[in-house]
Amino acid sequence: MGSIAAVVSKKNENVAKPAVTMLKILKHKGVETFGLASPIIVKIENSIETLQDQDINSQVLVCYVFSKTFMSDKPQPIKLKDGTLVFEGRIYPLNTEFSDAEFVAEKLSQNRGNAEVVIRDFEGSFAFAVAESGKLATGRDSLGVCPLYYGENADLAALASERKALWKIGIKEAHSFPPGRIATVDTHGFKFKTVKTLVHPRIRQITMQDAAKKLRSLLQQSVKQRVSGLEEVAVAFSGGLDSSIIAFLAKKFGVSVHLVSTSLKNQPEIESAKMAAAALKLPLHTHLYSEKTVEEDLPKVLWLVEEANPVKTSIGIPIFWTAEKTSEMGFKVMLAGQGADELFGGYKRYLNDYVRYGEEFVQKTIFSDIVTMHEINLERDSKICNFHDVELRLPFATYQLAEFAASLPLQLKIESLNDMLRKRVLRKAAGDMGLPQFIVNKPKRAIQYATGVNKIIKKLARKKGSSTKEYLQKTFQTTFKGMM
DSSP states (O other), rough: OOEEEEEEEESSSSHHHHHHHHHHHHOOTOOOOOEEESSSOEEESSSSHHHHHOOOOOSSEEEEEEEESSSOOOOSSSSSSSSSSEEEEEESSSOSSSOHHHHHHHHHHOOHHHHHHHHHHHEEEEEEEEETTTTTEEEETOOOOOOOEEEEEEEEEEEESHHHHHTTTTTOOOOOOTTTEEEEETTEEEEEEEEEEOOOOOOOOOHHHHHHHHHHHHHHHHHHHHHHTTTEEEEEEOOHHHHHHHHHHHHHHEEEEEEEEEEEEOOOOHHHHHHHHHHHHHHEEEEOHHHHHHHHHHHHHHHHHHOOOHHHHHHHHHHHHHHHHHHHTTEEEEEEEHHHHHHHHHSSSHHHHHHHHOOHHHHHHHHHHHHHHHIIIIHOOOOOOOHHEEEEEEETHHHHHHHHTTTTGGGGTSSSOSSSSSHHHHHHHHHHHTOOOOTTTTTOOOOOHSSSSSHHHHHHHHHHTHHHHHHHHOOOOOOOOOOO
């Protein structure tokens, strides 16, 4: 695992300096090597200082920051027949004999058109860039699970795993690279082509029993793929429905599962997590924090979230703590339940919209949230985990599950205008798997409220005489001014 970046000069000038600048910004703990490559030359070093002393002169460069999860993971970039590749992420099912990057390199060496094949035919969370003569070829997985951003100015066109790497080289507008697309990048900028994206499917006629059976099968397949080759795994655990399903299935597939729960002190949800862990007969590691810790960690989280968004920040802090503790315990992979609420109608606002605007409106809203969840949730969480050298895997965030969920009648998600539980088909699937009923029927409580973080951020803002938005914006600006 690691981070990627790539840059093209629009003026046919050497881009070694901006490429090294991006590498410096993408450096996090656990990094083993740094790589830089033109279309014909590959350089890999243990330090950026050594790398920047190399004599590389090219108008097109790709970069990689490498940290090993599996023994099969290899430093990058990788030389192709007529170019060089950087690949970040995973392709499922996993093959631990050789790296995913080597697999993709072999495909692209056979036929450069296989870049579309990788996106269209393979399940996974990934982003890649290929340096060719005078241009880049880039792509991203169909749901956008693996972070990737792009942008350009008068001099450069570039992409990177984090926005700040683009900001640092003078690209002010950094956009999320659209999932399921490939792009050609040259002196004219970006040209996109759609390969595999979700389209709103026809709503299928299916019973609750049959839908739950199909859902169980898809979830089992997804979790099995994401724990394949692992002896142990951490699960970000709240004691709620989504994380309990993942933990239950991971245990079923013979992996040593460790549950990790974080919260502010004196929050009742920790007791719920303890009860659920005991029922699942899995070890739970709880870590409790104070208001002071929120204040101390806030700038770090804003640095990783890369925007002063109150909701993203208040969710990001407990995820930051969970990834941090997962790393400290020595786990390299963490599973989490992100995506389930979008797929199965979990948010309370869906019920409110159902009451106000009707079924058709809610169906459209849920689908819109599915196709944009990479920007709302997935990118944030992946960047936070990557900072802690933890690989985040999301069993709910698969193309097959998203396509299936989008095709279900709303009544299988929200059964009535008074349905305070929601996610009915997922609850049915969980019950049929054998999860305890008190977990199956546990109401959703958003992480920012369950952990108490949202309340503390508001309190910190009041102490400064500011609104939450103003407080976060000032902290964000101060953080980036000091670090950039």
